[in-house]
Amino acid sequence: AWIALDARAFAGHWGSGSLTREDIVALLQRPDFDPEGLWFAEIDGKLVGQAIARYNTRGPKVRGIPLGRIDDVAVLPAYRGRGIGRALVLAAMGYLWRRGCRIIELTVDAENVHARRLYEALGFIEVGQLHWYRYALG
Known part of the structure; x- marks a missing residue:
């Protein structure tokens, strides 16, 4: 269900539909993964949203304070506009705050x-842009 949610929620976005079982296993084995930092939204037994929050006390710091990261905020198209994404991001922010993170980063297409409006409404500010390049071999 997680792989299907990821594929449908990110359809049309860079890297869409690329989550595999191997990716999930690798995520669960990362030193900065904590199961308490993983949320799924469910409505009537159907998985409709997800978010992941990560931090690493040995990883990047800003003025000695661990840097938090929110990844893979996703809501199925039919369920957008209901506050699900906002609730997931707020849960992730609270989780990171309780673990001492005072700066949180995320990326968005x-x-x-x-999504950009949501993040800005929650107080996130754009600090830079990444440019992804791709070359198909064959």
Whole structure:
């Protein structure tokens, strides 16, 4: 269900539909993974959203304070606009705050206007842009 949610929620975005079982196993084995930092939203028994929060006390720091990261915030298209994404991000922010993180980073596709508006409404500010390049061999 997690792989299907990821594929449908990120359809049309960079890297869409690329989550595999191997990716999930690798995530669960990362030193910065904590199961308490993983959320799924469910409505009537159906998985409709997800978010992951990560931090590493031995990893990057800002003025000695662990840097938090929110990844893979996703909501199925039919369930968007109901506050699910907002609730997931707020849960992730609270989790990171309780673990001592005072700066949180995330990335979002530039064309994902709705997600960008959500993050800005929650107080996130754009600090830079990444440019991804791809070359197909064959």
